Amino acid sequence: MDAKKAAGEKAAEYISDGMRIGLGTGSTVYWTILRIGELVKEGLRIEAVPTSVQTEKLAREAGIPLLPFARLQAPLDLTVDGADEVSPKDELIKGGGGALLREKMIASFSDRFIVVVDHSKCVPELGRFPLPVEVVPFGWEMTSKQLGQMGCEPVLRMKEGAPFVTDNGNYVIDCRFGSIPNAGELTVELNKLPGVVENGLFVNMADLIVVGHSDGTVRTKSGS
Numbered sequence: 001m002d003a004k005k006a007a008g009e010k011a012a013e014y015i016s017d018g019m020r021i022g023l024g025t026g027s028t029v030y031w032t033i034l035r036i037g038e039l040v041k042e043g044l045r046i047e048a049v050p051t052s053v054q055t056e057k058l059a060r061e062a063g064i065p066l067l068p069f070a071r072l073q074a075p076l077d078l079t080v081d082g083a084d085e086v087s088p089k090d091e092l093i094k095g096g097g098g099a100l101l102r103e104k105m106i107a108s109f110s111d112r113f114i115v116v117v118d119h120s121k122c123v124p125e126l127g128r129f130p131l132p133v134e135v136v137p138f139g140w141e142m143t144s145k146q147l148g149q150m151g152c153e154p155v156l157r158m159k160e161g162a163p164f165v166t167d168n169g170n171y172v173i174d175c176r177f178g179s180i181p182n183a184g185e186l187t188v189e190l191n192k193l194p195g196v197v198e199n200g201l202f203v204n205m206a207d208l209i210v211v212g213h214s215d216g217t218v219r220t221k222s223g224s
C-alpha cells in the first residue's frame with residue numbers, strides 16, 4: 001500500500017459526527033479528503049474549511065460541505081494536513097505546494113492539528129528541504145537578498161517560466177538553509193522582514209503525527 005494513502009486514510013478515523021474541520025493541501029491529505037468524502041456519503045455530518053483553491057475543488061468533488069474560514073465563530077475541532085519535513089521535536093516544514101499561509105492560519109485556529117506524512121518526511125533535523133517563504137511581489141528581489149543574509153540560499157519559485165503565484169497573490173522564495181537547528185527562533189526572525197508574509201516553519205503546532213509506511217502500516221506519535 002502507498003505510505004501516503006495509509007497515513008492519509010488513518011487520519012480520517014479521528015473525525016466524528018458534527019465536527020468542523022480544516023482540510024490541508026497536498027498528495028497525502030488528498031487521501032484523507034477522499035476518505036472523508038466516502039464517510040460523508042455514508043452519513044457523516046461535518047463541515048470543512050479548505051486551505052487552498054486546489055483542496056476546495058477536491059473537497060467539492062468529494063461532496064464535502066464547505067464553510068468559509070471568515071465565518072468561523074469558534075476554533076475548528078481539527079485540522080489534518082501534510083508536511084514536507086517533520087523533526088524529532090515535531091517541528092515542521094510546510095509549503096512545498098505553496099499553501100503555507102492559509103495552512104498556518106487554519107491550523108492555528110484549530111483545537112487539534114494532525115499531520116499526515118509518509119516515513120520519508122521524518123528527518124533528524126529540519127532544513128534539507130528548502131524552506132518556503134511567502135513574500136509580497138513588490139520588491140521581492142530585496143526580500144530575497146535579506147533572506148540570503150540570514151544564512152540561506154534563496155530561490156524564487158517558478159512555474160511554467162513565470163514566478164509561481166500563491167492563492168493569495170504572493171510569491172514564494174524557497175530558502176535552502178541546509179540545517180535549521182533552532183526553528184523557533186528562525187520563524188520569528190523571518191517574519192520580522194517587512195516583505196515576508198509568512199514562512200513554512202510550523203513550531204509547537206502539531207498535536208499528532210501520523211506516519212505511513214510502504215508496507216501499509218501506520219505509526220502515530222503525539223506532538224511534543
Ligand SMILES: O=C[C@H](O)[C@H](O)[C@H](O)COP(=O)(O)O
Pocket residue numbers: 024025026027028029081082083084094095096097098099100103
Ligand atoms: O503547501 C503545501 C503543503 O504544505 C503540503 O501539505 C506539503 O507540501 C506536503 O505535501 P505532500 O503531502 O504532497 O508531500
